[in-house]
């Protein structure tokens with residue numbers, strides 16, 4: 014039995030069997046001679062919800078972009094269901110069932126909600142009506158406001174459009190970059206619940222999250238990245254209970270507030 018949290022084994026606590034998506038020892042960056050990912054690994058097993066947390070600038074978005082062919086991988090490999098897809102173009106990956114929701118600029122602002130979702134299904138336009146209905150069940154707002162331009166929506170609503178668009182291709186893997194960013198706590202919770210629901214419906218998900226505690230609560234496993242490398246990995250709950258992870262990445266203030274709240278409640 015493997016340990017559930019590890020600073021050295023990037024796949025601590027992972028299920029047995031072949032991963033659906035595997036990033037092995039990735040080195041990648043934007044500018045010549047500057048590596049942002051410096052030997053980063055991640056595995057996503059079928060049906061899993063896997064989180065990526067870590068400080069600002071750790072390389073979380075860069076890792077997702079490297080998986081999706083948007084940042085050049087200099088060494089290491091990316092594998093999808095056993096097939097090498099390193100540096101494969103994003104449109105080819107979409108056809109292979111990988112969806113990506115970027116952190117920023119993730120809608121076409123001059124197009125309506127409905128048109129944005131049509132863009133998501135451009136590779137299979139006849140599927141539009143059936144898929145749109147399914148997505149509106151998850152995000153009713155998108156149906157109610159289908160004729161509204163995406164540029165006039167709030168940040169959270171745009172995130173819904175972006176997620177809906179990625180779902181239009183009926184992906185087997187979804188890569189989500191901070192879907193809860195900029196949302197109120199209630200809206201954040203809704204986003205987490207929806208993500209969980211999409212995962213339970215059979216989509217394997219990698220989610221980058223700013224809200225580390227919430228992320229660890231909903232994820233099966235998570236990776237803590239720091240300065241372009243794996244710092245800790247393991248089961249979500251295991252990471253939350255690991256004193257080193259709490260001290261370095263989850264902040265002691267939040268833990269103190271939690272404790273004070275619990276003591277207050279018990280008094």
Ligand SMILES: Nc1ncnc2c1ncn2[C@@H]1O[C@H](COP(=O)(O)OP(=O)(O)OP(=O)(O)O)[C@@H](O)[C@H]1O
Pocket residue numbers: 043044049067068069070071072073074075076116
């Ligand atoms: N397009 C780019 N060109 C050059 N450098 C970039 C580019 N995008 C990101 N970087 C650099 O790569 C590093 C990692 O950025 P990245 O966006 O992956 O971090 P992150 O972990 O997602 O941070 P955050 O939590 O703030 O979203 C940063 O130092 C950043 O300045």
Ligand SMILES: [Mg+2]
Pocket residue numbers: 073074075116190
């Ligand atoms: Mg980021």
